[in-house]
Amino acid sequence: xxxxxxxxxxxxxxxxxxxxxxxxxxxxxxxxxxxxxxxxxxxxxxxxxxxxxxxxxxxxxxxxxxxxxxxxxxxxxxxxxxxxxxxxxxxxxxxxxxxxxxxxxxxxxxxxxxxxxxxxxxxxxxxxxxxxxxxxxxxxxxxxxxxxxxxxxxxxxxxxxxxxxxxxxxxxxxxxxxxxxxxxxxxxxxxxxxxxxxxxxxxxxxxxxxxxxxxxxxxxxxxxxxxxxxxxxxxxxxxxxxxxxxxxxxxxxxxxxxxxxxxxxxxxxxxxxxxxxxxxxxxxxxxxxxxxxxxxxxxxxxxxxxxxxxxxxxxxxxxxxxx
Amino acid sequence: xxxxxxxxxxxxxxxxxxxxxxxxxxxxxxxxxxxxxxxxxxxxxxxxxxxxxxxxxxxxxxxxxxxxxxxxxxxxxxxxxxxxxxxxxxxxxxxxxxxxxxxxxxxxxxxxxxxxxxxxxxxxxxxxxxxxxxxxxxxxxxxxxxxxxxxxxxxxxxxxxxxxxxxxxxxxxxxxxxxxxxxxxxxxxxx
Numbered sequence: 001x002x003x004x005x006x007x008x009x010x011x012x013x014x015x016x017x018x019x020x021x022x023x024x025x026x027x028x029x030x031x032x033x034x035x036x037x038x039x040x041x042x043x044x045x046x047x048x049x050x051x052x053x054x055x056x057x058x059x060x061x062x063x064x065x066x067x068x069x070x071x072x073x074x075x076x077x078x079x080x081x082x083x084x085x086x087x088x089x090x091x092x093x094x095x096x097x098x099x100x101x102x103x104x105x106x107x108x109x110x111x112x113x114x115x116x117x118x119x120x121x122x123x124x125x126x127x128x129x130x131x132x133x134x135x136x137x138x139x140x141x142x143x144x145x146x147x148x149x150x151x152x153x154x155x156x157x158x159x160x161x162x163x164x165x166x167x168x169x170x171x172x173x174x175x176x177x178x179x180x181x182x183x184x185x186x187x188x189x190x191x192x193x194x195x196x197x198x199x200x201x202x203x204x205x206x207x208x209x210x211x212x213x214x215x216x217x218x219x220x221x222x223x224x225x226x227x228x229x230x231x232x233x234x235x236x237x238x239x240x241x242x243x244x245x246x247x248x249x250x251x252x253x254x255x256x257x258x259x260x261x262x263x264x265x266x267x268x269x270x271x272x273x274x275x276x277x278x279x280x281x282x283x284x285x286x287x288x289x290x291x292x293x294x295x296x297x298x299x300x301x302x303x304x305x306x307x308x309x310x311x312x313x314x315x316x317x318x319x320x321x322x323x
Numbered sequence: 324x325x326x327x328x329x330x331x332x333x334x335x336x337x338x339x340x341x342x343x344x345x346x347x348x349x350x351x352x353x354x355x356x357x358x359x360x361x362x363x364x365x366x367x368x369x370x371x372x373x374x375x376x377x378x379x380x381x382x383x384x385x386x387x388x389x390x391x392x393x394x395x396x397x398x399x400x401x402x403x404x405x406x407x408x409x410x411x412x413x414x415x416x417x418x419x420x421x422x423x424x425x426x427x428x429x430x431x432x433x434x435x436x437x438x439x440x441x442x443x444x445x446x447x448x449x450x451x452x453x454x455x456x457x458x459x460x461x462x463x464x465x466x467x468x469x470x471x472x473x474x475x476x477x478x479x480x481x482x483x484x485x486x487x488x489x490x491x492x493x494x495x496x497x498x499x500x501x502x503x504x505x506x507x508x509x510x511x512x513x514x
Binding site: 087088089090091092093094171172173174175176178179180182183184186187190191192194197240245246247248249302303304 | 335336337338339340341343344347348377378379380381421423424425427428429430452454455456457495497498499500
């Protein structure tokens with residue numbers, strides 16, 4: 001399916017208010033679409049907000065230990081330095097730099113899917129799984145909402161909430177993403193408002209609990225927006241929080257420094273329930289790579305980023321969230 | 324009724340639609356967005372005024388901006404934001420210098436140093452969102468321009484032509500961080 005087919009297919013389902021699932025890759029080259037009714041037949045399991053198509057996840061109380069082999073710091077630093085040079089030249093303000101990390105484990109993809117706890121989960125036909133904490137967009141009565149997430153801290157640190165909220169570098173990066181998402185929502189809706197600014201939420205992982213900083217941004221959609229749902233989704237992509245700003249120039253730089261395509265990682269997936277959209281950014285992502293598995297992760301690079309800190313953050317994000 | 328036609332020139336920026344979202348709240352404004360890499364100067368003839376968006380890089384990377392300014396600086400109001408502001412500076416002979424450390428996503432106090440129609444109903448000092456790694460070099464500002472606002476660290480935040488309705492602002496009026504950003508855009512739109 002190419003983007004043109006995706007748009008017309010989504011618009012048709014939107015117009016007839018037929019529930020469907022969508023999965024779109026970062027490069028916008030292999031979008032996927034199927035009705036909710038057909039998802040199981042295509043070996044797709046999901047939980048998106050309150051809606052899912054499988055029975056309760058398996059309980060698991062022990063930690064899941066992963067044997068991980070990230071890229072070397074030396075290799076990471078080469079890419080990082082190129083990004084910082086581009087920031088100094090004014091070509092980007094914020095760029096999300098990501099790399100794959102090989103993981104070795106006794107578990108299979110399906111088991112990871114069932115063990116993990118997250119508001120947004122997807123098992124995509126033995127190719128990859130996602131357990132994403134980050135909403136991309138959702139709609140409710142002709143309003144569209146986005147929840148960019150920028151800023152993470154170990155919740156166990158003393159005074160963690162104050163530390164992250166008062167950290168200037170985190171604040172500047174968050175500001176940038178808020179302005180970028182306001183812009184993106186204005187492509188498809190009007191009267192853009194930041195309805196919540198820098199609120200905290202907690203994430204439970206197998207290693208530690210994290211505090212994440214998010215904002216809520218709202219725009220007003222035209223009535224009967226469901227009939228153009230395909231265009232609406234595509235205009236918003238790739239998601240600002242995992243690309244950067246200014247988006248177009250930043251995407252060119254990502255291509256140069258990451259060198260491989262991201263594929264479904266850092267794309268989006270979601271559901272149209274017949275009336276509304278709920279969707280997630282495809283992060284916290286494990287995919288099959290030949291005989292092995294790889295986890296993909298990264299973080300936002302700005303003028304104030306420290307390379308070792310960013311490298312460690314990329315590795316810290318290689319986790320499976322269990323209760 | 325739509326009474327003013329404004330052309331917004333988009334330099335492949337990711338904040339352009341924040342400007343659009345503000346301006347379409349004004350019922351009298353008929354706004355159209357042009358990508359500068361596909362712009363022909365003749366397209367702008369029927370518009371009353373022109374806004375030049377922010378963007379990556381330097382003014383020299385967008386040569387069409389100089390042709391636009393050459394053709395319309397003396398006949399239509401022009402507002403340049405960030406890169407657009409630097410393009411106005413360069414058009415009148417000023418040079419850009421690198422800012423270090425670069426300022427991205429920060430709110431700084433901007434002080435109005437010379438009254439300007441653009442700043443009608445705006446307090447003398449206000450917080451504004453900044454995204455820049457270049458700025459107009461004060462030592463190269465020509466006689467045709469005046470500096471109308473500066474930051475705490477004395478970086479040029481706004482310039483205006485002494486003779487024509489040509490305005491440049493380094494800060495981003497469309498940013499969530501900017502107080503009075505909507506008023507500034509409205510002031511320009513209604514000129």
